[in-house]
Amino acid sequence: MRVLYDMKCTFCGNVCDDILIQIDEDGVSTKNTCKLGYHKFLDHPRIEFPQVDGQKVSYDEAIETAAEILVNSKKPLLYGWASTVNEAIAYGVALAEKLGGVYDNTSSVCHAPSTLATQETGIPASTLGQVKNRADLLIFWGCNPMSAHPRHPTRYSVFPRGFFVEGRRKRHVVVVDVRKTRTANIADEFIQIPPNSDYHIITAMRMILAGKEDDLPNSVAGVPAEKLVSLVDKMRNARFGALLYGLGMTQSRGRNKNVENAIRLVQELNSHTRFVIQPMRGHFNVVGADQVPTWEVGFPYAIDFSRGYARFSPGEFSVTEILRRKDCDSALVVSSDPAAHLPARSVKHLADIPVIQIDPHPNLTTRFAKVVIPSSLVGIEAEGTVYRMDGIPMRLKKFKESEYLSDEEILERLYHKVVELMGA
Amino acid sequence: MIRHVFIARFITGHCISQVVVNMGLKANVVTGRSLGQGSYVDDKLSKEYFEAVSICEVNPEDCEYLSIEEGDRVKITTEFGSVVLSVKKNKDIPSGVVFVPMGPYANQIIDPETTGTGMPQFKGIDATIEKTDEKVLEVNELIENVISR
Amino acid sequence: MNLIIRNGIVYDPQNGVAGEKMDIFIENGTIVENLPKDAKVIDASGKLVVAGGVDMHTHIAGGKVNTARVMRPEDVKSGIRRNPGFRAESGYTVPNSYGIGYRYARMGYTTAFEPANPPISAFHTHEELDAIPMIDKGTFVLSGNNWNVMEYTKKGDMEKLAAYMAWLLNRTKSYGIKVVNPGGIEAWAYGKNMRGLDDVVPYFEVTPADIINSLVKVNEELSLPHPVHLHCNNLGVPGNFETTLQSMKLVEGIENKDRPVLHVTHVQFNSYAGDSWKTFSSGAEEIARYVNKVDNITVDMGQPVFGSATTMTADAPAQFALHKLTKAKWSNMDVELETGAGILPFFYSPKNPVTAVQWAIGLEIGLLVNPGKVVLTTDHPNGGPFTSYPYIAAMLMSRKKREEELARVHKLVEKATSLPSIEVELTLEDVILMTRTLPARLLNLEKKGHLGVGAEGDVAIYDFNPLEADPSRDYGVVEKALSSAEVTVKGGEVIVKDGNLARQVYGKTYWVNTYTDDHWSLIGDDVINLFRYYSLEFSSYGVEEEWLKASHPVEVS
Numbered sequence A: 001m002r003v004l005y006d007m008k009c010t011f012c013g014n015v016c017d018d019i020l021i022q023i024d025e026d027g028v029s030t031k032n033t034c035k036l037g038y039h040k041f042l043d044h045p046r047i048e049f050p051q052v053d054g055q056k057v058s059y060d061e062a063i064e065t066a067a068e069i070l071v072n073s074k075k076p077l078l079y080g081w082a083s084t085v086n087e088a089i090a091y092g093v094a095l096a097e098k099l100g101g102v103y104d105n106t107s108s109v110c111h112a113p114s115t116l117a118t119q120e121t122g123i124p125a126s127t128l129g130q131v132k133n134r135a136d137l138l139i140f141w142g143c144n145p146m147s148a149h150p151r152h153p154t155r156y157s158v159f160p161r162g163f164f165v166e167g168r169r170k171r172h173v174v175v176v177d178v179r180k181t182r183t184a185n186i187a188d189e190f191i192q193i194p195p196n197s198d199y200h201i202i203t204a205m206r207m208i209l210a211g212k213e214d215d216l217p218n219s220v221a222g223v224p225a226e227k228l229v230s231l232v233d234k235m236r237n238a239r240f241g242a243l244l245y246g247l248g249m250t251q252s253r254g255r256n257k258n259v260e261n262a263i264r265l266v267q268e269l270n271s272h273t274r275f276v277i278q279p280m281r282g283h284f285n286v287v288g289a290d291q292v293p294t295w296e297v298g299f300p301y302a303i304d305f306s307r308g309y310a311r312f313s314p315g316e317f318s319v320t321e322i323l324r325r326k327d328c329d330s331a332l333v334v335s336s337d338p339a340a341h342l343p344a345r346s347v348k349h350l351a352d353i354p355v356i357q358i359d360p361h362p363n364l365t366t367r368f369a370k371v372v373i374p375s376s377l378v379g380i381e382a383e384g385t386v387y388r389m390d391g392i393p394m395r396l397k398k399f400k401e402s403e404y405l406s407d408e409e410i411l412e413r414l415y416h417k418v419v420e421l422m423g424a
Numbered sequence B: 001m002i003r004h005v006f007i008a009r010f011i012t013g014h015c016i017s018q019v020v021v022n023m024g025l026k027a028n029v030v031t032g033r034s035l036g037q038g039s040y041v042d043d044k045l046s047k048e049y050f051e052a053v054s055i056c057e058v059n060p061e062d063c064e065y066l067s068i069e070e071g072d073r074v075k076i077t078t079e080f081g082s083v084v085l086s087v088k089k090n091k092d093i094p095s096g097v098v099f100v101p102m103g104p105y106a107n108q109i110i111d112p113e114t115t116g117t118g119m120p121q122f123k124g125i126d127a128t129i130e131k132t133d134e135k136v137l138e139v140n141e142l143i144e145n146v147i148s149r
Numbered sequence C: 001m002n003l004i005i006r007n008g009i010v011y012d013p014q015n016g017v018a019g020e021k022m023d024i025f026i027e028n029g030t031i032v033e034n035l036p037k038d039a040k041v042i043d044a045s046g047k048l049v050v051a052g053g054v055d056m057h058t059h060i061a062g063g064k065v066n067t068a069r070v071m072r073p074e075d076v077k078s079g080i081r082r083n084p085g086f087r088a089e090s091g092y093t094v095p096n097s098y099g100i101g102y103r104y105a106r107m108g109y110t111t112a113f114e115p116a117n118p119p120i121s122a123f124h125t126h127e128e129l130d131a132i133p134m135i136d137k138g139t140f141v142l143s144g145n146n147w148n149v150m151e152y153t154k155k156g157d158m159e160k161l162a163a164y165m166a167w168l169l170n171r172t173k174s175y176g177i178k179v180v181n182p183g184g185i186e187a188w189a190y191g192k193n194m195r196g197l198d199d200v201v202p203y204f205e206v207t208p209a210d211i212i213n214s215l216v217k218v219n220e221e222l223s224l225p226h227p228v229h230l231h232c233n234n235l236g237v238p239g240n241f242e243t244t245l246q247s248m249k250l251v252e253g254i255e256n257k258d259r260p261v262l263h264v265t266h267v268q269f270n271s272y273a274g275d276s277w278k279t280f281s282s283g284a285e286e287i288a289r290y291v292n293k294v295d296n297i298t299v300d301m302g303q304p305v306f307g308s309a310t311t312m313t314a315d316a317p318a319q320f321a322l323h324k325l326t327k328a329k330w331s332n333m334d335v336e337l338e339t340g341a342g343i344l345p346f347f348y349s350p351k352n353p354v355t356a357v358q359w360a361i362g363l364e365i366g367l368l369v370n371p372g373k374v375v376l377t378t379d380h381p382n383g384g385p386f387t388s389y390p391y392i393a394a395m396l397m398s399r400k401k402r403e404e405e406l407a408r409v410h411k412l413v414e415k416a417t418s419l420p421s422i423e424v425e426l427t428l429e430d431v432i433l434m435t436r437t438l439p440a441r442l443l444n445l446e447k448k449g450h451l452g453v454g455a456e457g458d459v460a461i462y463d464f465n466p467l468e469a470d471p472s473r474d475y476g477v478v479e480k481a482l483s484s485a486e487v488t489v490k491g492g493e494v495i496v497k498d499g500n501l502a503r504q505v506y507g508k509t510y511w512v513n514t515y516t517d518d519h520w521s522l523i524g525d526d527v528i529n530l531f532r533y534y535s536l537e538f539s540s541y542g543v544e545e546e547w548l549k550a551s552h553p554v555e556v557s
């Protein structure tokens, strides 16, 4: 039996790095994982071999066919990236630039509005340890870590003993959401707001902070004003507060404007006390999928290279829009499942163009992909670097050998094949 | 273009009043991650994944209003499409709101237009919910429908 | 490939060469004495030939640089350039990694050091350094607000502090010790700052002076190649030159025969007199007088240039103050147990009295400090992009150029600074000293910054004849030529030719390896104990040598 300590979980943006893995005749078992992590380390159906049009081929043949499709396209879309390693992403960005295609990652249907907000306001944030050591006030807004980042409350925010904050009893925890989530059940306070009312409510809170509470109506989008006054008081009087927000803000009406408003609220709070705001990023390396293209070409997502250099425009080059407008003629999908996670009308165009898929598991996109290339499991069978939700780099180790190539190896070969076909 | 009716119009006090239309209930759809959805996301063709994402969570009062029980089917319709889902009662969902786990089912009713942000509005979508006898499509059938549309 | 650079007019202050016509021979990447075999000849007749430039302080990699790119798409868009056969570049103050490498190469620079490496995210810094082509690089580890550093300082345990710093340099693959607003960033975690060297850091009960003293002591104890690299307290505050002088006086009597013991960085930002923005004026003369008097301190300019800049620093409280002042968009990153960061855009306008005076103070520093003690920098991109170095060089060498510029700046410069009356004109040799010889010496990179036998084959050729052009009079010609090297050679390879990219190479990453297991036995328990307050496991912390593209550890005796 082999026991491995401090392994990293590759499900959510927590990237928990204290996973214990035991390997014996019966297979792999884990300790310290949450429910999501537990399932991550179980065996799931695999894409068994490389395929072109459903026929079994070799890796070389699949990669060659993929390269030909990409080189012969006017505008290929290279999408996914949040569930693979930085080293693979870097090849993806280089490929997109070389091909004059589009690079987009899954944040465009996740926290990309946070990026748009940051472009307007900046973002005052911290690493997760700062929250653990100091935050005596936590506000979870439009996020439900108990279901989406299950160990966030125990490792980083609600429950841990911090250096300056002794533990759960010394923290006040507020949940603001449209429904009573599992996270609301562990909070001291739950403030229910109607869908699509975030912008109004945050505006009211900024007014209260600015001393203009008398100008407010008795209730704001159905929430009594005195409730908001009391919340803002708590925020102002915290020693160190953290506003942790999720897709409730980025995916409801207002989107980036909701986040922008929340960031401004937190910026203003810093004239009274210390306060930080942090998006609860979803996939284990969605941060890397933003960060790598940012240093490589200057922008995080929704990047078009058709002019030979990077242009950023989410209204044009995000996956949903580009598919809706039928503005790409092939797609390379890496470690994601757009067929399951995009609006049906956008999925339709994807099904109409040649799709190359690189993924360990069959998913809905596999059903219509022309070229399917199986890859090894990142953090289990393949190594590489990922960034946790707060940007802390984590190096993944592997603990199993695999007959499959890694995303990085596949993309490296694909890149060189494309260069060979196109010429330097 | 403002497609949505401003939600505050429906708000009185703490909860959203039910606006009755002859078809069923006018409601607001919120999609998002659930533990079940996340647990089986690497195994999308499994029964467990199907069961985790082909549901909608509805407040018991709204169920009563629609005369539906746990396990019954409802059809949710928006401007952008419709989908049939199994009902799960949940008292933690406010009346007038229904929750659908993110995934292929939820995506049948989402607007692909993003008002320049790149982000579809996955939450807070105006919809109509009604009881139905139609069956819940299997994941495969659902995706075939999209492809052949 | 072997090279002969023929008939150039060579300036090499380290070897006492100033404007001599000579040939430079490069064999297997190194400068040699004798004509190499099978060498390619580059004709440099009537052209300036110098060593590749060395930038010792430039923010080019890591979390805060990338955060700046994300929050400043307007900047990213402004520097677009297609490079057929190479990668595209973008950005003005925050270029992409390729842009950084290509622009340094085109300017004749072959080495650059990122001065702010937060330990917990050290590998991000290295990933970005590794993405930069063309140049050699290194980074300094942020240490002035680190909990272990403050604990050992409080206990006065220099032996353990030395062991800890040896370990930290090794874990983060860093080249030197950086101290930013000692104690002030820790205080900022609860909204406070350090206002004087004797302020007490909350909870840790040490002062900024204690932190500087102990790290300087340990830097000497470990014989590190680079002096302690200090960003003083009170940055950007009127009257701060007094804090700067006090900080410098802390190292009185501490000597090292090979190098200074303290480098005070981007000193322009810490050379302010007056007691408010209304009475804002220059303290540069006092700073220059002190630096010129002592032998153990050097500075770099941190010169502002008019136009757009992106301010980014670990000095998070200073950045919040700037945000309150300018209302510009603002990012912050508190880094658990270690440091912080603040980022916001800034604009240096010639018409704004404060920014005009900042501009003048930088030049005062450059002109009044002995050229052997001041390095030419903009604290890229805090004062503006590094691509402004030729402009700054031209101003240092030409009073006429300065007068032209002075004519368009706010009149406060005349009252609040001595710049208009400074007659000094630096020579070309001085500028080569400030951009090659001195920074290489401060980094103790013996094979950099000069053209002597044994040096690395890093050479820049500029298209003007220094024996004919007089920088004082022909400053336009000189500035233009320095902006775009005709040829840049890196490690014996021609990477820029006729001002264009010729070949993409990747340089090495220098770091100091002085750590031994004995160090660990002194500090291991303390380090492990503190890890319960980190948000990651001890085993996830740090950078392994094999993760670097081209690791170049430097052993210290």
Ligand SMILES: [Zn+2]
Pocket (backbone or CB within 6 Å): C057, C059, C115, C266, C313, C379, C382
């Ligand atoms: Zn700096």
